[in-house]
Amino acid sequence: MTPLQNTASGEPLIKVESLCKIYSLDSGAAGNGNGNGNGTVNSQVLFDVSLSIHRGEFVAIMGHSGSGKSTLMNILGCLDTPTSGHYWLDGNDIASLSDDELARVRNRNIGFVFQGFNLLKRMTALDNVATPLLYAGVNRSDSRKRAQALLHQTGLGKFAAYQPNQLSGGQQQRVAISRALVNNPQLILADEPTGNLDTQTSREIMEIFQQLNREHGITIVLVTHEDDIAACTRRLIRLQDGRVVHDAEVPA
Numbered sequence: 701m702t703p704l705q706n707t708a709s710g711e712p713l714i715k716v717e718s719l720c721k722i723y724s725l726d727s728g729a730a731g732n733g734n735g736n737g738n739g740t741v742n743s744q745v746l747f748d749v750s751l752s753i754h755r756g757e758f759v760a761i762m763g764h765s766g767s768g769k770s771t772l773m774n775i776l777g778c779l780d781t782p783t784s785g786h787y788w789l790d791g792n793d794i795a796s797l798s799d800d801e802l803a804r805v806r807n808r809n810i811g812f813v814f815q816g817f818n819l820l821k822r823m824t825a826l827d828n829v830a831t832p833l834l835y836a837g838v839n840r841s842d843s844r845k846r847a848q849a850l851l852h853q854t855g856l857g858k859f860a861a862y863q864p865n866q867l868s869g870g871q872q873q874r875v876a877i878s879r880a881l882v883n884n885p886q887l888i889l890a891d892e893p894t895g896n897l898d899t900q901t902s903r904e905i906m907e908i909f910q911q912l913n914r915e916h917g918i919t920i921v922l923v924t925h926e927d928d929i930a931a932c933t934r935r936l937i938r939l940q941d942g943r944v945v946h947d948a949e950v951p952a
């Protein structure tokens with residue numbers, strides 16, 4: 701069961717309006733002497749970002765380092781909140797949800813994939829994938845069965861008992877993708893998922909994302925630095941200094 705109220709189709713899955721994000725830093729920590737007199741320095745990293753993403757889209761976000769890509773992804777993933785502006789996920793105003801409801805949304809509606817894989821080191825691949833199901837209240841035996849099926853789906857069926865340090869980077873990312881899928885999310889957010897991988901392995905990982913999008917209809921938003929990775933998606937949004945400066949279909 702999804703914790704979000706599913707709204708009328710036609711409604712975007714993601715809709716953000718006039719998002720701004722300002723980080724307030726302790727001026728001592730900021731260390732640049734630009735204090736505003738009360739000991740903090742404000743640094744604005746997102747300016748008036750508005751966009752909609754519909755179900756089934758496959759979107760790349762590009763931009764130089766520091767342009768605000770991860771900040772935007774963290775807000776889309778309900779891991780962080782904007783300083784101002786609005787975010788509706790599947791028609792639900794995120795600002796109206798309690799912390800418990802947000803935790804449920806993160807667990808059930810969104811799958812996360814990161815550059816550094818973020819696997820638990822002392823757990824097997826199988827347990828890494830099964831853990832979010834246990835948090836969602838699924839029993840151990842069903843969790844393990846589903847985790848095994850997902851490892852099989854991403855080509856890692858034979859590696860269920862391996863720990864992350866016994867796996868290559870590409871294999872670890874397959875475990876992370878399996879984990880992201882385990883609660884059947886509508887949305888996958890991937891922040892530079894191929895950033896630590898060689899070209900051939902990156903291509904294989906992108907094939908998995910393309911298949912998930914094409915065959916399973918999962919909406920994917922993916923941050924990348926690389927043009928050939930962005931070319932695997934269908935829409936490109938470019939951020940520059942915290943502003944959307946380009947948003948268009950990727951030519952087929």
Ligand SMILES: Nc1ncnc2c1ncn2[C@@H]1O[C@H](COP(=O)(O)OP(=O)(O)O)[C@@H](O)[C@H]1O
Pocket residue numbers: 723724725743745763764765766767768769770771772
């Ligand atoms: N938690 C934070 N506190 C203060 N500043 C931050 C924080 N996270 C990111 N920043 C700053 O915000 C800007 C954008 O960062 P980020 O969103 O990580 O960019 P990108 O992912 O495009 O490289 C950078 O200048 C970064 O230093």
Ligand SMILES: [Mg+2]
Pocket residue numbers: 769770771891
């Ligand atoms: Mg980043």
